[in-house]
Amino acid sequence: MSLDTLSPLCVVIPANPAGCVSRTDEPKDGLTGPGEAGNGVHMFDFTGIVSEIAHKEARQGKRSRLTDEKSRKSMKAMILKENGGIENFTLSEMEKPEANAGEVLVKVKAISINPVDAGVRRDRATLLRMLRPKEGEETYILGWDISGVVEEAGSNVREFKKGDEVFGMVNFPGNGKAYAEYVAVPSNQLALKPKNVSHEEAAAATLAALTAWQGLVANAKVKKSDKVLVHAAGGGVGHYAVQIAKSFGSHVIGTGSTAKKDFVLKLGADEFIDYTSEKFEDEVKDADIVFDSIADSEHLLRSIAAAKKGGRVVSIKANFGDEHFKAAKARDVQTFRILVQSNGEDMKQVARLMAEGKLHSHVSARYKFEDLPKAHQQIETGKTVGKIVVVL
Ligand SMILES: NC(=O)c1ccc[n+]([C@@H]2O[C@H](COP(=O)([O-])OP(=O)(O)OC[C@H]3O[C@@H](n4cnc5c(N)ncnc54)[C@H](OP(=O)(O)O)[C@@H]3O)[C@@H](O)[C@H]2O)c1
Numbered sequence: 001m002s003l004d005t006l007s008p009l010c011v012v013i014p015a016n017p018a019g020c021v022s023r024t025d026e027p028k029d030g031l032t033g034p035g036e037a038g039n040g041v042h043m044f045d046f047t048g049i050v051s052e053i054a055h056k057e058a059r060q061g062k063r064s065r066l067t068d069e070k071s072r073k074s075m076k077a078m079i080l081k082e083n084g085g086i087e088n089f090t091l092s093e094m095e096k097p098e099a100n101a102g103e104v105l106v107k108v109k110a111i112s113i114n115p116v117d118a119g120v121r122r123d124r125a126t127l128l129r130m131l132r133p134k135e136g137e138e139t140y141i142l143g144w145d146i147s148g149v150v151e152e153a154g155s156n157v158r159e160f161k162k163g164d165e166v167f168g169m170v171n172f173p174g175n176g177k178a179y180a181e182y183v184a185v186p187s188n189q190l191a192l193k194p195k196n197v198s199h200e201e202a203a204a205a206t207l208a209a210l211t212a213w214q215g216l217v218a219n220a221k222v223k224k225s226d227k228v229l230v231h232a233a234g235g236g237v238g239h240y241a242v243q244i245a246k247s248f249g250s251h252v253i254g255t256g257s258t259a260k261k262d263f264v265l266k267l268g269a270d271e272f273i274d275y276t277s278e279k280f281e282d283e284v285k286d287a288d289i290v291f292d293s294i295a296d297s298e299h300l301l302r303s304i305a306a307a308k309k310g311g312r313v314v315s316i317k318a319n320f321g322d323e324h325f326k327a328a329k330a331r332d333v334q335t336f337r338i339l340v341q342s343n344g345e346d347m348k349q350v351a352r353l354m355a356e357g358k359l360h361s362h363v364s365a366r367y368k369f370e371d372l373p374k375a376h377q378q379i380e381t382g383k384t385v386g387k388i389v390v391v392l
Contacts, residue, residue: 097177112388131175179390226248256272
């Protein structure tokens with residue numbers, strides 16, 4: 001109650017209207033009782049009430065300051081307590097991270113979900129390999145891909161300031177802790193979000209787009225007029241790989257199931273091979289680059305067969321073994337098995353292509369933060385078109 005809400009009736013009262021305090025009606029909360037004016041009229045010790053109200057307000061103010069302080073320091077995060085199904089996720093309140101030297105604190109607007117997220121959730125060995133948790137860490141915040149707004153820049157950060165819109169893949173491989181309202185990110189892993197791109201599209205173009213960039217550009221050195229065979233061209237990584245190869249002026253052939261044909265051709269692919277009815281190695285025998293994301297050793301062997309003599313094969317999933325190296329050597333094919341790495345310079349190249357309108361994210365589904373587990377169910381179908389994101 002504040003002073004200006006005090007009823008004037010409660011200052012001098014001839015009787016004792018309900019709600020007003022009298023001598024016989026001692027206040028239970030310690031408010032000073034009324035005095036008597038000597039004329040039968042009960043007078044309140046107004047000073048006492050005022051001072052008590054002031055105290056009460058101070059107490060309430062302190063409480064709400066503490067509540068404000070607590071909410072300033074806390075955030076929501078999706079926690080995984082143990083490996084298993086999506087029921088193991090809990091949306092929890094926890095302490096907000098701080099931006100250490102060289103880091104920025106990002107208020108997250110969108111998060112993207114990848115097959116590796118689901119692998120880490122399901123399987124302990126994958127979690128340990130990908131998150132590299134600290135000893136004693138028993139609950140985990142998964143995720144790496146974010147787009148958001150810089151809330152605070154730590155010391156030594158010159159490139160970004162409060163209010164900048166940024167996106168990136170945080171600490172991969174490692175502990176990105178991206179399923180949260182706030183994420184502390186090494187500033188050298190971020191790029192400014194292009195103005196023509198939404199946070200959802202930007203969040204999508206992080207791990208998947210970086211994988212395509214690092215595979216095709218940093219490793220296989222894609223160039224104009226290369227013939228590039230991109231497997232799974234309608235999925236997360238594949239749909240960026242098609243566009244990145246096209247941005248270099250390559251001739252791109254995408255593979256996918258029948259339902260993906262129109263989508264892949266609209267991305268800019270010159271040809272499409274339906275893997276449900278055709279054998280790609282029968283159609284392509286002279287690829288400069290084959291980009292393989294299929295978890296199948298035999299498929300990778302067939303990819304080597306689709307590369308020309310002196311060509312390059314990039315695998316982001318199946319491992320090359322003796323048989324592959326032998327086949328590759330026989331045809332002078334270079335092999336690259338890559339694991340994507342957080343890298344701000346590569347992120348800037350992705351941002352540049354997006355700003356130039358040469359790279360687009362196709363976001364096929366959006367989920368609320370509390371529905372993030374449903375996004376895991378979707379990515380586990382292995383049939384996702386483009387990318388899926390969680391919006392905060
Ligand atoms: N090494 C790394 O750094 C790295 C980075 C990112 C991803 N990855 C891995 O790469 C894989 C792909 O990731 P993603 O994010 O693109 O997954 P995604 O979004 O789930 O897409 C997978 C795509 O694969 C297609 N597909 C399945 N079998 C196929 C086949 N035999 N031939 C051609 N296409 C096929 C599916 O399309 P259809 O509906 O046409 O079957 C689907 O669109 C995952 O295993 C992921 O873990 C590795």
